[in-house]
Amino acid sequence: MGDQKSKENNPIENNNAASNTKASESAQTKKGGMDRRTFSKRAIQLGGLAAASSSVAASSFSTMQSNTFYDEYEYVIVGSGAGGGPLAANLAKAGYSVLVLEAGDNDPSDNTHDIPAWHPFASEDRKLSWDFFVNHYKDPQRQQQDSKYVPGKGILYPRSSTVGGCTTHHALITVYPHNNDFDKIAELTGDDSWDSANMRRYFERLERCEYVPRPLSANNNPSRHGFDGWLPTNKVDLGLLLEDPAILKIVLATLSRYGLDGALDRILSGNLALDINHWDVARGREGPFLVPMAANGRGRRESVREYLFDTQDKYPDRLHIRTNALATQVLFDGNRAIGVEFIEGQGLYRADPLHNNNANAGERKQVIARREVILAGGAFNSPQLLKLSGIGPADELRRHGITPRLNRPGVGENLQDRYEVGVVSELDDDLALLERCTWGEEGDPCLRRYRNRWWSRGPYATNGATLSVVKRSFEERLDPDLFIFGLPSEFRGYYPGYSESLKTVKNRFSWLVLKGHTNNSAGRVTLRSSDPQDTPEINFNYFDEGNDTNGDDLRSVVEGVKAARDIMDSSWTRDQITREVYPGDDKQSDQEIEEYVKNEAWGHHASCTNKMGSPEDPMAVVDSKFRVIGTENLRVVDASVFPYIPGFFIVVPIYMISEKASDEIIATAQGTTV
Known part of the structure; x- marks a missing residue:
């Protein structure tokens, strides 16, 4: 139309x-x-x-x-x-x-x-x-x-x-x-x-x-x-990949894992759009995609x-x-x-x-x-x-x-809400893209670049989402239900002061596993009191307390964690990773990952x-x-x-x-x- x-x-x-x-x-x-x-x-x-x-x-x-x-x-x-x-x-x-x-x-x-x-x-x-x-x-x-x-x-x-x-x-x-x-x-x-x-x-x-x-x-x-x-929509400046070898290797590993070896040149030139918002994708396509953001030119x-x-x-x-x-x-x-x-x-x-x-x-x-x-x-x-x-x-x-x-x-x-968990890896070295950024302190070179350039404004002009993978956790799913995207930082959910860690930790990369089309609908918002200044009581009734009696949501998130780990264990990336911070190298079996997910999952939708x-x-x-x-x-x-x-x-x-x-x-x- x-x-x-x-x-x-x-x-x-x-x-x-x-x-x-x-x-x-x-x-x-x-x-x-x-x-x-x-x-x-x-x-x-x-x-x-x-x-x-x-x-x-x-x-x-x-x-x-x-x-x-x-x-x-x-x-x-x-x-x-x-x-x-x-x-x-x-x-x-x-x-x-x-x-x-x-x-x-x-x-x-x-x-x-x-x-x-x-x-x-x-x-x-x-x-x-x-x-x-x-x-x-x-x-x-x-x-x-x-x-x-x-x-x-x-x-x-x-x-x-x-x-x-x-x-x-x-x-x-x-x-x-x-x-x-x-x-x-x-x-x-x-x-x-x-x-x-x-x-x-x-x-x-x-x-x-x-x-x-x-x-x-x-x-x-x-x-x-x-x-x-x-609403303006734009994609991340892909030229930034060339400024950070570690992130570039992670992107190459992702493309390779999903059958796009050698596709980076076509992506950088615009000949391979990886457009997740194309009308065809809404019908249920899977694979790697760029992540559009609501920012102007x-x-x-x-x-x-x-x-x-x-x-x-x-x-x-x-x-x-x-x-x-x-x-x-x-x-x-x-x-x-x-x-x-x-x-x-x-x-x-x-x-x-x-x-x-x-x-x-x-x-x-x-x-x-x-x-x-x-x-x-x-x-x-x-x-x-x-x-x-x-x-x-x-x-x-x-x-x-x-x-x-x-x-x-x-x-x-x-x-209802999504379930999200972070798969966080510690790298051998600080990410080159962020190592000089001081997040607004006086003389911040990344802020100066952002404000003064009309092209390639640097990492501050992005939301951090480097690349995403859309896939079905299991073949029988009607639509893809996993959205897995990478961030050049540590992120494992929300807690008071969480944003401050982003300023100091520069040698970690996170894959965020988001489980869409969740089955659980057992959450409730109830009044705490009749005082309109009061907040309501909010309980999401996760996993075994909810009404997803077959445990499909939990198994799907576990599959997402394994998919993220699979990328980081490729020949492109494993030589630059010191350790997995979350869930942690000690959590390998499905049962151990399930327990991690039940403890640490969050949502914000x-x-x-x-x-x-x-x-x-x-x-x-x-x-x-x-x-x-x-x-x-x-x-x-x-x-x-x-x-x-x-x-x-x-x-x-x-x-x-x-x-x-x-x-x-x-x-x-x-x-x-x-």
Whole structure:
């Protein structure tokens, strides 16, 4: 499907011109659609809702051209990340007034999140972070076997709280899911719009591919890449391989192991693309691939935050972003969502490293949504907010003194994630690519190269992902379920201070084994209390505590560990390796590797806690159009809505459903269908 066809079918762009003549583009956008007297009357009519504060709130955005927040908007979106951010921008572009409530602050002015290689530091930046601590097991003895366990807390699960959400600190990896991920949703819901061929057009719409030549004809685009979207995608500068003999040997070993001996010249010249996001690969191809990243041609992170800012610059009266605004509940008239209650202040949520338990949370405020409320807080916070609003398992709500509005037992259930483990080798010598890098200290030569060159900007312009291998753990798997990729550092998961080790340890190389399409769906997100500033209880119920009763997930991860070891044991690499640090040379049998995996596995793609399904399914939370079942004017658009965890990396599927939800919501506003 060519670019021209995508544009012709894009309701966001097509709706914009017509929307400029709507009343909402005149008096409505000047005062949120009505004056204070009318707003107050309407608030009373909608069940006694108090009028929102009309005080002028100082914007934390240098780009924001208006610092006035209105009493009501057509759409109120909770969360500015991969689900909520593109949706907000798209609705504003289509001519609607939108308020985004973001619990975090604006992004900092330093380089932590802009420089691709610094993404580990961004994930521990106290100004950007929400630090959740989760349980992998109910059994405390089992849980404490993890070397990353923090006594009294659990396992660190980094999330982000700032404009752009987790897209400001993630590793920039941009990998398309498998076609079956969408075809299964189409089959489950009976909604053909989820068909994989149709869903690909959303990827084409959002992507701005900069590593594949633009096709000469819009009707001849076999790769089905997009070239005019808001998300730039690029590949790592492969010339850097020639600067580090040790990494080069590892890459050559990988190519040799998977039947690509002598292919390096073709890869460096661009004649062998190894393009994991090509349309053909989505059908289940295996082998070595390069790892695309969400960075622009200048080597800077660019995604949701920039899309929001750019849209806000163009439409300052339509798109407002209210930072330091923690949503406390959805407001209803009966079962119809009419607005959101929130509290304002910095560091209000207890996952925030800067949270002060003694700080005054300030007054509760309210904002009306004339059309819809959309939750986009992610797999932990969206189910929490639904429950705080009276939607969830009735017994759980009553235990916390919350009057059930709607008994939806699936809210917070079905929590899923990948399993990941690291295979870490210690090399005889420091990696040449990193030996001079001082990670931002004064006179850092790698930072100077990154800032001053317009070509070959060096290691800081990469996210570190050198090469990946996609394979099936066992032949009978429907799709490849292992994604194994190399990093020139030590990485074995998340724990407080993990990013600091990257600055000092320069003689280690890690293969990260990621198990996709996991079977376990037994995780849960439950309320800790009825306090909206509190974090929920999060338990993933790993492996033998979960519902993968056959142990397929565990065996698959073990196969991934053995595949990574196989590469490092090749004739290309074994003479430069001192020892295997993790799992360790003493763990050789399948049983020993299994125990290592059960102890040390982690994940960071939490999803599926408000699963999509048929309205007749008592465990479904949203329907195929993202609407919360049993309510009106309330949707969820984030990772929580997937019924099964998609692909290998979840951010691209979230971007795609954000684009799809944009079409669905605009169609509802126009009285049409998608």
